Amino acid sequence: MASSIETFGLTKRFGSFTALDHLNLKVEGSKCVGFLGPNGAGKTTTLKLLTDMIFPTEGGCRINGVSVQDDRKRALADAGVLIESPEIYPSLTPNEALGMVADLRGLAASDRRDRIRTVLGEVKMSDWADQKVGRMSKGMKQRINIASALVHDPAVLLLDEPSTGLDPRGMAEVRAIVRDLKQSHRLIFMSSHILSEVVDVCDEVALIDKGKLLFYDTLENVTARFANGHSTVDVLLARPITPEDVARRVTPLPSVAGVQQLDPKRLRVRFTGGLDGQEHLVEALVGLHLGVVSVAESESALEEIYLSQISRGD
Amino acid sequence: MASATVDAPAGRLQVPGSMQQVLKLTRYQLREYIRSRRFVALAAIVLVIGAILTAVVAHFRGAVISTNLAYYGTFWGGGVVFVIVLAAVFFGGDAIAGEFQNKTGYFLMGLPMRRATVYVGKFIAAFVASVAMMLLFLAILVGNGAYYFGVNLLPWQIWLSLVLALLYLAAVLGATFLFSSLFKVSAYGFVLTALLFLIGFSLIQDVVTMLVKIEPWMIISYADSTIGEVFSTNVLWGLTGTVTQSTIGMGPHAVTTTTYTAGVGEGIVIMLVYLVVTAAAGLWLFEREEFT
Structure with a gap:
C-alpha cells in the first residue's frame, strides 16, 4: 500500500479566528511535497492536526489510511515527526534520546545501536553522541530532532520547517538529507516558507494562505499553469x-x-x-x-x- | 489501557503495547529525575531535615522519645508528610505543565503513544522518585531509632504507616498532576501545590473544624494524621474518627476547642478518593489539552 496523508474538511478555529478552513488534501506515493505559505497561513496548524497535538473543530485526517483522531498510536506508527523544534530532556545524550525514541517505537534492540549510529551520522552529530543535549546549541538540537524523526526509518515524514534554527551550512545539509530520503521510497510532507528549499528538494507543492488551500500540484504544472x-x-x-x-x-x-x-x-x-x-x-x-x-x-x-x-x- | 502491540501499517515495526510503553517512559523519565538538580537538591533537604531531627532527638532525648512508638509516631508521622509534599512539588509540580512550557511535549507527542501513556508514565516516575526520598528519610529515622531502642525494637506499625504514607504520596501526586494539567506554566503548578499542601489545606481544615464545627473529612490533610496515628496505643481502625473537646481558660473567657482525629479506615478512604478523583480529572484534562 502506498504511503498517504489525507485531510478531509479539516478545520481548526481558535475562538473566532479560523486557522484552517476545510482543508481537503490527499498526498500519496513516494515523493516530497512542499507545504508553502506565509507565516500564520495554517501550515503548522495542519501538521499539528496531522499528529494529534491539537484537535480539529471539523473534519479529520488520516495517515496511511488510519484516522489520527481515532487512533493516534497506529496512525503515527510509521511516521517520523518534527514539529516546532521540540526540546529534548536536557539530561539525556543524543544516544539516549534516540534510544528512548527507538525503544518507544519498538525498534528491535539488535538494530537499535546501528540505526542510531547511522542517523547521527546523517545529521553530522556522531561526535556529540554522548554529550548532554542540554548543553547543545539550537541548531545541534534541531539535528537531533531530525535524527529522532528518522531513527525508525519511517515511510512517512512530517517536517515542520526542518531547517529552522540552522546556519546556512546546516540548512544545506538538511536539504541534502531530505533529497537523500526521497531516494528511499518515502512520502515527505514538509512545510516551509523558504521557496529555494522547496524548489530544491520538493516534487510537488501545496500553497496555503489564511487557512485555505490555494493549489496543490507538481512544481512543473504549477509553473506552467501560473x-x-x-x-x-x-x-x-x-x-x-x-x-x-x-x-x-x-x-x-x-x-x-x-x-x-x-x-x-x-x-x-x-x-x-x-x-x-x-x-x-x-x-x-x-x-x-x-x-x-x-x-x-x-x-x-x-x-x-x-x-x-x-x-x-x- | 490496552497492552496489545500495534502493527505499523507498512508492517515493518511493532509498536510496543501501552503498558510496555508506560514502563519504558517511566524508566527514561526516572533517569531524567535522578540526573536533575532537583533530585540532588531534595535529597540534600531531606538530609538536612534528618540532621536537625537527629540533633533534636539527641538534645531532648527522654522528653520526646519515651517509647519507640512515641518516637516513630512523632518524627516519622510528622516528618514524612512534609517530605511527601516537598517531593510532590519537586517531581510533580511541573510534570505536565513543563511538557508545554519547555516544549519537551512536542518531542513526546510525535511518538505513537496514547496520551494516557505519557501521563501514567510520568506519574509512576514521579512516584518512584518521591519514594526514594521517603526511604532516605525513613533510613535516617530508623538509624536513630536503632541507636536509642536497638534494631529489634522497630515496631510493626512502621510497615503499616509506610503503606499509608505511600497512599498519601499517591493522592498528593494525583492532586499535583491535576494542578500541573490545569496550567501551561510550570511555576503555577509548583506554587499551587506548595501553597495548598503546606498551608492551604491545613488552614481550611482549621476553619472547618473550629468555625463550622464538623469533621473535616473532605480535606486530604485530615487523612495524613493517620500515618502517625497508627503508632498510638488507642488508635481507631474504623471508618469513624475521634472527637476530643478541651477547654482553655475559666469562667466567661473559657474557650472550648474541638479536635477531630481520623480513623485509619477513614483516612484510607479519603486518600483513595483523592487519588482516584484527581488522577481521573488530571488525565481527562491532559487528554483534551492542545499543544498550540
Whole structure:
C-alpha cells in the first residue's frame, strides 16, 4: 500500500479566528511535497492536526489510511515527526534520546545501536553522541530532532520547517538529507516558507494562505499553469554586459519572452517551449559569446506565483 | 489501557503495547529525575531535615522519645508528610505543565503513544522518585531509632504507616498532576501545590473544624494524621474518627476547642478518593489539552 496523508474538511478555529478552513488534501506515493505559505497561513496548524497535538473543530485526517483522531498510536506508527523544534530532556545524550525514541517505537534492540549510529551520522552529530543535549546549541538540537524523526526509518515524514534554527551550512545539509530520503521510497510532507528549499528538494507543492488551500500540484504544472507557459532561467556571465547589448542581442533570440538584468553579470530570462526551448536558448546564448558561466532554473518563477497568489487573497 | 502491540501499517515495526510503553517512559523519565538538580537538591533537604531531627532527638532525648512508638509516631508521622509534599512539588509540580512550557511535549507527542501513556508514565516516575526520598528519610529515622531502642525494637506499625504514607504520596501526586494539567506554566503548578499542601489545606481544615464545627473529612490533610496515628496505643481502625473537646481558660473567657482525629479506615478512604478523583480529572484534562 502506498504511503498517504489525507485531510478531509479539516478545520481548526481558535475562538473566532479560523486557522484552517476545510482543508481537503490527499498526498500519496513516494515523493516530497512542499507545504508553502506565509507565516500564520495554517501550515503548522495542519501538521499539528496531522499528529494529534491539537484537535480539529471539523473534519479529520488520516495517515496511511488510519484516522489520527481515532487512533493516534497506529496512525503515527510509521511516521517520523518534527514539529516546532521540540526540546529534548536536557539530561539525556543524543544516544539516549534516540534510544528512548527507538525503544518507544519498538525498534528491535539488535538494530537499535546501528540505526542510531547511522542517523547521527546523517545529521553530522556522531561526535556529540554522548554529550548532554542540554548543553547543545539550537541548531545541534534541531539535528537531533531530525535524527529522532528518522531513527525508525519511517515511510512517512512530517517536517515542520526542518531547517529552522540552522546556519546556512546546516540548512544545506538538511536539504541534502531530505533529497537523500526521497531516494528511499518515502512520502515527505514538509512545510516551509523558504521557496529555494522547496524548489530544491520538493516534487510537488501545496500553497496555503489564511487557512485555505490555494493549489496543490507538481512544481512543473504549477509553473506552467501560473506562468502562462513561460519558464525562467537565471544566466550568470563571466563578463559584464550593457543593457543595450541585452536589448540588442539577447531579447530578440527566438523563444525569449522577456529579459531582466539583475546586475551587470546576471540575467533572468523568460522563455517559451519548455525543455526544448531551454535547450535552444542555452545554445543561442553560448553562440553569442557573452561568457555564459551557468544557466540555472530560476527560483523566481515559484516566487512570482507565490507572491501573486498570496497577494490575491489580501 | 490496552497492552496489545500495534502493527505499523507498512508492517515493518511493532509498536510496543501501552503498558510496555508506560514502563519504558517511566524508566527514561526516572533517569531524567535522578540526573536533575532537583533530585540532588531534595535529597540534600531531606538530609538536612534528618540532621536537625537527629540533633533534636539527641538534645531532648527522654522528653520526646519515651517509647519507640512515641518516637516513630512523632518524627516519622510528622516528618514524612512534609517530605511527601516537598517531593510532590519537586517531581510533580511541573510534570505536565513543563511538557508545554519547555516544549519537551512536542518531542513526546510525535511518538505513537496514547496520551494516557505519557501521563501514567510520568506519574509512576514521579512516584518512584518521591519514594526514594521517603526511604532516605525513613533510613535516617530508623538509624536513630536503632541507636536509642536497638534494631529489634522497630515496631510493626512502621510497615503499616509506610503503606499509608505511600497512599498519601499517591493522592498528593494525583492532586499535583491535576494542578500541573490545569496550567501551561510550570511555576503555577509548583506554587499551587506548595501553597495548598503546606498551608492551604491545613488552614481550611482549621476553619472547618473550629468555625463550622464538623469533621473535616473532605480535606486530604485530615487523612495524613493517620500515618502517625497508627503508632498510638488507642488508635481507631474504623471508618469513624475521634472527637476530643478541651477547654482553655475559666469562667466567661473559657474557650472550648474541638479536635477531630481520623480513623485509619477513614483516612484510607479519603486518600483513595483523592487519588482516584484527581488522577481521573488530571488525565481527562491532559487528554483534551492542545499543544498550540
